[in-house]
Amino acid sequence: MLQSKVLKVYPYKYWSTMATCLAGGFQTTLVGIILSRDKNTWKLGWDLNLVTILYSGVLATAGRYCMTLWVVSKRGPTYPPMFNPLSVVFTILLDSIFIGDEITVGSLVGTAMAIVGLYIFIWGKSKEVNEK
CATH class of the missing domain: 1.10.287 (Helix Hairpins)
Incomplete structure (x- = not known):
């Protein structure tokens, strides 16, 4: 619902999607730093943890936002929640x-x-x- 209002004010839907994802990423990072100050929990290696983070960031977040914006622009804000x-x-x-x-x-x-x-x-x- 909020995305349809953003599209009216700011028509560059993919840039607004990127800004939304970045803002969410910064907020999540800040909360994560506050909750877990151990440096070992923040280390990444070439393993399943890295694959999970990349998958979540690229497909589950950015891809979903882009698809949702496309559907909102084509069919309206009632479709994506369904x-x-x-x-x-x-x-x-x-x-x-x-x-x-x-x-x-x-x-x-x-x-x-x-x-x-x-x-x-x-x-x-x-x-x-x-x-x-």
Whole structure:
């Protein structure tokens, strides 16, 4: 919702995305320094920790912001929040594939409800667009 307001004032959507990510990174770094002053916790090597940080920064943060801004500019601010339940669906699936967690009845019911809710929203939104 806030991104649609930023786009009206500052039309350079990718620069505003970068500024948002940098501000969040600085805030997170400041809180991290305050909470963990041990220098050994801040050391990075060529291991899974570095891959996780790069993945989180590039794909999970910057990529998501760019995709969200693109969707907001094309369809409006109501679309991106509707896809948040899909992250739970992907988490359940990837947990079962890579970690070996069991898929329970509750997770299946929740996944089905998220998919049905998303489908109903998109169906209703398409009918609304067709009426206009």
